[in-house]
Amino acid sequence: MSDxxxxxxxxxxxxxxxxxxxxxxxxxEASMPDGAQSTHTATxxxxxxxxxxxxxxxxxxxxxxxxxLMTLGYDPARGRFVGSFIGSMMTNQWVYEGExxxxxxxxxxxxxxxxxxxxxxxxxYRDSIEFRSPDHRILxxxxxxxxxxxxxxxxxxxxxxx
Numbered sequence: 001m002s003d004x005x006x007x008x009x010x011x012x013x014x015x016x017x018x019x020x021x022x023x024x025x026x027x028x029e030a031s032m033p034d035g036a037q038s039t040h041t042a043t044x045x046x047x048x049x050x051x052x053x054x055x056x057x058x059x060x061x062x063x064x065x066x067x068x069l070m071t072l073g074y075d076p077a078r079g080r081f082v083g084s085f086i087g088s089m090m091t092n093q094w095v096y097e098g099e100x101x102x103x104x105x106x107x108x109x110x111x112x113x114x115x116x117x118x119x120x121x122x123x124x125y126r127d128s129i130e131f132r133s134p135d136h137r138i139l140x141x142x143x144x145x146x147x148x149x150x151x152x153x154x155x156x157x158x159x160x161x162x
Contacts, residue, residue: 008050008051008052009076010051010052011074011076013074013076013081013100014051014052014073014074016100016104016107017053017054017072017073017074017081018048018051018054019131019134020046020054020056020072020129020137021046021047021048021054022046022160022161022162023043023044023045023046023160023161023162024043024044024045024046024137024158024159024160024161025041025042025043025044025158025159025161026041026042026043026044026058026139026156026157026158026159027039027040027041027156027157028040028041028042028060028154028155028156028157029154029155029156030153030154030155031153031154032116032153034116040060040066041060042058042059042060042156043058043059043161044056044057044058044059044158045057045058052073052074053071053072053073054071054072054073055069055070055071056068056069056070056071056072057069058070065088066087066088066089067087067088068085068086068087068088069085069086069087070083070084070085071083071084072096072107078097079099080097080098080099081096081097081098081099081100081107081109082096082097083095083096083109084096085111085127092113092114094111094113094125095111095112096109096110096111096127097109097110097111098110105130105131106128106129106130106131107128107129107130108126108127108128109126109127109128109129110124110125110126111124111125111126111127112124112125113125115143116143116153123143123144124143124144125141125142125143125144126141126142126143126144126150127139127140127141127142128140128142134160135159135160136157136158136159136160137157137158138155138156138157138158139154139155139156139158140152140154140155140156141153141154141155
C-alpha cells in the first residue's frame, strides 16, 4: 500500500462522530408493528479507530447474551457517512449510509433489511442519532410503511457515564 492510501484527512464529519466516544448508559423503548412493546437498558462503550471511525459496543443483558456492534465513519469521496450494525439477536447485517441534517445535530442513516412484518420481504429503515447535549444523545429508528410514511418504532436515550 502506498503512503497516500495509509493517510486519512480527518474532516468536521469525523469530529462529529468523535463526540460519541466514551462510556454510556441507555434506556430504550420499542413498539413493533405487531404491537409488541419492550423496554431495555444497556451499557455502551464507544471507541475511536484513529479518528476516522467509531465502534459502538453495547450490552443489553446482564448475562452478555444480547450484544450489538455499530461502526460509523465518514467517506469524503462519497460525501456520506457510512457504517454497519449487527446484533447477537439477529442474523442480518444492516449497512448504513447517511448525512447530517441542516442543523448539524442529527445524523440520519438509511438502511434496508428484513421487513418487521416477517413476510420475507425487505423494507427501508432510517436511524437517526441526535445530540441534545455533549452528554445526552438520542437514537430513533423508523421504518417506511406501505402508506409511504415513516413510522417510529424505537427510541433510545443515551447518557454519558462520569
